[in-house]
Amino acid sequence: MDNFDMLFYGLQVVLTPQNILVTMVGAILGLIVGAMPGIGSLAGVALLLPLTYKFNPVTAIIMLGALYYSNMYGGAYSAILLNIPGDSPAIMTALDGYPMATKRGRPGQALFAANLASFVGGTVGIIILTFVGPWLAEVGLKFGPTEMTALLLVALTSIGWLLGDNPIKGIIITLLGILLASIGMDTLTGSPRFEFGSMYLMGGIPFIPFVIGMVGFAEIIKLSVSRYATVKSEIQKMTIRGSIPTKEELLRILPPALRSGFLGTIVGVLPGSGATMGSFLSYAFQKAFKSKYPYGTGTIEGIAASEGGNNGAAAGSFAPLLALGIPGSGTGAVLLGGLIMWGLNPGPLLFTKAPEFAWGLIASLYIANIFTLIVGLSVIPFLMRILKVPLIYMIPTITTLCIVGSYSSGGSMYNVFIMLISGVLGYLMQKFGYSPAPLLLAFVLEPLLENNLRKSLIISNGDPSIFFGSTISSVLMVIFFALLILPAAKAWYKKHKA
Amino acid sequence: MVEEEKKVAQAEQAPSTFRFIIPGLSLFISVAFLYIGLTKYGFWDHTSHSPTPGFLPVIVSVGLIFCCLWMFIAEGRSGKKDSANFSKDELWVILGGFGVFALTFLIGLMPTLLAYLIYWLKGFESCSWKSTLKVSLIVMAMVVGVFYLWLEVPFPEGLILETLME
Numbered sequence: 207m208d209n210f211d212m213l214f215y216g217l218q219v220v221l222t223p224q225n226i227l228v229t230m231v232g233a234i235l236g237l238i239v240g241a242m243p244g245i246g247s248l249a250g251v252a253l254l255l256p257l258t259y260k261f262n263p264v265t266a267i268i269m270l271g272a273l274y275y276s277n278m279y280g281g282a283y284s285a286i287l288l289n290i291p292g293d294s295p296a297i298m299t300a301l302d303g304y305p306m307a308t309k310r311g312r313p314g315q316a317l318f319a320a321n322l323a324s325f326v327g328g329t330v331g332i333i334i335l336t337f338v339g340p341w342l343a344e345v346g347l348k349f350g351p352t353e354m355t356a357l358l359l360v361a362l363t364s365i366g367w368l369l370g371d372n373p374i375k376g377i378i379i380t381l382l383g384i385l386l387a388s389i390g391m392d393t394l395t396g397s398p399r400f401e402f403g404s405m406y407l408m409g410g411i412p413f414i415p416f417v418i419g420m421v422g423f424a425e426i427i428k429l430s431v432s433r434y435a436t437v438k439s440e441i442q443k444m445t446i447r448g449s450i451p452t453k454e455e456l457l458r459i460l461p462p463a464l465r466s467g468f469l470g471t472i473v474g475v476l477p478g479s480g481a482t483m484g485s486f487l488s489y490a491f492q493k494a495f496k497s498k499y500p501y502g503t504g505t506i507e508g509i510a511a512s513e514g515g516n517n518g519a520a521a522g523s524f525a526p527l528l529a530l531g532i533p534g535s536g537t538g539a540v541l542l543g544g545l546i547m548w549g550l551n552p553g554p555l556l557f558t559k560a561p562e563f564a565w566g567l568i569a570s571l572y573i574a575n576i577f578t579l580i581v582g583l584s585v586i587p588f589l590m591r592i593l594k595v596p597l598i599y600m601i602p603t604i605t606t607l608c609i610v611g612s613y614s615s616g617g618s619m620y621n622v623f624i625m626l627i628s629g630v631l632g633y634l635m636q637k638f639g640y641s642p643a644p645l646l647l648a649f650v651l652e653p654l655l656e657n658n659l660r661k662s663l664i665i666s667n668g669d670p671s672i673f674f675g676s677t678i679s680s681v682l683m684v685i686f687f688a689l690l691i692l693p694a695a696k697a698w699y700k701k702h703k704a
Numbered sequence: 705m706v707e708e709e710k711k712v713a714q715a716e717q718a719p720s721t722f723r724f725i726i727p728g729l730s731l732f733i734s735v736a737f738l739y740i741g742l743t744k745y746g747f748w749d750h751t752s753h754s755p756t757p758g759f760l761p762v763i764v765s766v767g768l769i770f771c772c773l774w775m776f777i778a779e780g781r782s783g784k785k786d787s788a789n790f791s792k793d794e795l796w797v798i799l800g801g802f803g804v805f806a807l808t809f810l811i812g813l814m815p816t817l818l819a820y821l822i823y824w825l826k827g828f829e830s831c832s833w834k835s836t837l838k839v840s841l842i843v844m845a846m847v848v849g850v851f852y853l854w855l856e857v858p859f860p861e862g863l864i865l866e867t868l869m870e
Contacts, residue, residue: 242850374775375726381768382730385737385761392757399745399757400737423801430793598831599839602824605801606817610847614857619808626801633798637788638723656760668753 209337212557216565220573225268228261229570232272233578237585239273240280242611251277251491251540263548270544271524271567272574274537275328275551278481279578280518282320287313287592288604290422290611295481295516297417297646302501302508304425310504312620313448313590315691319509321582322456327514328575330467331466331474331521336568340529340557342522346475347530351661352672354476356682358655361487362648363689376644379635383648393653394660406620413649415612416627420642423608423629426601428636449586451506459510462492466514473515474522479654480537481516486647488515502641521571528552528564532594593622721778722788731772738765800824812862818844854868 220229251274258266281296286303299320307313334342335702349357362380390410401407451459466488473484492501492511499505526532531552533539545552550560557564595603612625632642666672674680738761741747745758800820807816821840825831831839851857861869 220761238850239855242855352733374771378727378730378768378771378775381764381771382733384764385733385768388737388761388764395757397757400740400761427797429796430797431791591846598829599825599835601797602821603839603843605797605804606821606843606847609801609804609817611853611859613813613859614851614855617858619805619860622805622808626798626805629801630798632726633794637790638726640726652760662750664754668748668755684784694822 209231212561212565213569214337215561216567216569217572219264219562219566220268220569224261225265225566225570226573228265229272229573230268230577232269233276233574234581236273236276237280237578237581241283242280242614249322251537255540255544258544263545263550264563266548267541267544267563267567270541271570272578273569274541275517275574276518276578276581277584278328278513278520279321279324281516282324282509282513283317283589284607286316286320287423287589288607289425290418290604290608294417294650295485295519296412296512297421297482298485298512298515299509300421301489301512301643302503302505303503305502306436306506306509307504312504313453313656314586314651315455315506316504316509317586318449318451318583318587319455319459319506320513321579321586322459323466323510323513324517324582325575325579326460326463327467327470328517328571329470330464330514331518332568332571332575334471335521335525335571339568342472342475342525344529346526347532347679350676351658351665352675352679353682354658355662356673356679356686356692358651358658359686359692361483361490361651362655362681363686365557372639375640377644379640380644380648384652386645387649387652388656393657395397411649412616412621412624413626414595414615415621416628416649417646418608418612418615419625419628419630420632420635420646422604423625424632424636424642426604426608427629427633429597430595430601433451434595445587446583449583449590455506458498458506460509462488462495462510463514466511467518470515470518470520471522474519475525479519479523481519482650484519485512485516486520486650488512488518490647502643517575524568524571528556530566531556532645548605573674724776727772727775727779730768731776734765734768734772737761738769741765791832796828800828808860808862810862812858812865814844814848815862817847 219225252269255270258269261269277293278295281292282299283292283294285291285300286307289300289304291297291300303316303320306316387410389407390398391399391408397688398408466484469488469491470481470484473479473487474481489508489512492507495507497505497507501508523533523538527538527542529552531542533542542552550556550563592600608625608629612621613619615621635642635645662672663670666675672679673683686694732772741758745761746756747758748754749756776830804816804820807819811819818840821843822836825836825839826833852859
């Protein structure tokens with residue numbers, strides 16, 4: 207009940223005209239920035255940080271929190287309508303969102319589902335944060351290199367659910383993703399690796415342009431063949447009412463959104479994970495459940511899982527940030543910088559020494575969540591008009607956005623080059639039946655996996671039994687081996703039974 | 705419908721060997737990573753009993769080589785002759801993107817994008833001037849308004865403008 211009382215106290219702090227206004231402004235700006243391809247939450251929060259200088263610390267951090275949170279909503283728009291994820295957590299949303307909008311002709315329902323799932327997942331995350339946030343942060347601290355390695359190995363096996371009909375193709379693409387991710391600086395030794403003498407490759411392959419190309423530009427290349435096709439006129443009425451999913455669809459959205467919100471929150475608490483991993487793992491986990499249509503073809507459960515997961519992770523990442531002063535992601539680091547700038551020290555004492563700040567921020571997340579949902583739903587009719595635009599206009603438009611978004615993510619034409627090359631690679635992959643999802647997931651997970659794996663082996667002097675040294679890592683390793691062996695065992699059993 | 709059929713009909717089926725592009729490229733990359741990983745970065749440091757920077761890439765490269773070879777054998781044994789269809793229009797989209805990339809170094813990104821939009825819509829798609837200018841101006845307004853003015857992204861100015869400004 208203590209936390210409940212403190213939450214009410216926080217709401218009193220937030221519910222002043224100025225703080226409500228900045229929450230609304232932060233939510234709208236975050237939504238717009240999140241929808242822009244190439245401007246992820248890290249860049250978005252960093253770019254908008256100066257807007258908060260004129261405010262007092264409580265108001266400023268409330269605005270930043272709203273910006274970060276609504277960023278998660280915004281990424282889904284361009285993912286669903288253009289197949290260009292606004293940021294990396296929206297990659298999995300594009301997998302089902304774009305086909306649902308285009309091939310199934312239900313863009314309004316896809317956008318509505320994304321907003322609703324974001325709201326549900328985010329609410330689950332914020333409630334967990336409210337009542338067990340500090341405790342969760344302590345649990346997160348128990349995840350050292352060994353536990354993280356084991357968890358990431360489990361996550362990698364979840365790629366198996368994304369492999370599709372030809373597992374060998376999926377494995378090839380996954381392993382290729384791991385190799386491509388190893389290009390650049392080796393973070394443990396600080397020396398360049400596999401840069402092939404290029405100063406550009408010393409920084410590695412930048413992720414955002416890579417994704418924009420592999421998913422967005424590749425799609426545009428493919429669409430050029432059918433660009434004279436008549437735009438579907440069955441796109442339903444462009445009103446909010448016309449976008450509301452059916453009762454059956456709403457019942458299909460809620461379970462994955464709730465599950466993913468919970469899973470995403472737990473993932474968000476873990477060091478170095480973030481909303482991207484929350485979204486990926488939630489989508490992969492969702493594939494274990496039935497859906498009306500196959501995943502990847504426009505099923506609403508896929509959208510709900512991805513969006514619920516990324517908003518849950520966004521909420522979860524506040525737990526280690528506020529309770530321990532440990533940012534869970536790059537964006538968390540920017541928020542931490544903001545806190546320190548205003549003379550506040552995140553950590554266990556924050557909740558006792560500056561409760562109006564800590565609980566004000568948590569309360570503002572509730573308000574930002576509600577307000578972003580309202581704004582997000584109200585712009586759906588306008589956004590749907592994008593799909594009515596003939597493809598002959600969309601092709602150069604989206605190419606322009608891909609180029610500008612890629613450039614903006616790093617301020618270099620090298621990023622544009624990476625986007626173009628990955629676009630061609632993604633296009634060839636699609637042509638020959640290779641899904642980009644496993645490659646992108648492996649690309650995201652590799653740095654974390656390798657760092658934690660090597661740290662674990664350094665700590666143990668090369669003894670692999672360290673992975674069975676703690677309860678958490680032992681359990682996770684058992685799960686990992688079970689997931690590895692289970693498919694083969696099932697196949698062997700079926701063959702012998704027959 | 706007739707136009708679409710024409711577009712589909714113009715797509716040509718690639719030779720059946722094209723389906724080995726991805727495993728072939730992956731095999732090449734994995735062999736390169738394996739070689740460089742073992743020779744330049746090493747696999748294991750016996751002094752400190754710890755993995756070196758080549759540890760995971762070498763393991764993954766070996767796995768990838770096996771999978772690619774398996775793919776070659778499996779595909780070869782299947783006797784499949786079919787392959788994907790490719791169209792010249794797809795190539796034009798790719799060339800358009802690379803053209804923008806190249807021209808940016810000369811005249812800057814904003815002028816290049818405007819030129820690309822106008823050329824693509826008027827020259828390639830044969831749209832009317834009205835549609836061409838309308839779409840081009842809307843897109844450029846969005847790019848300039850959001851990225852350049854609001855987010856203050858410093859776009860490259862190109863060799864010619866930089867020389868003039870000097």
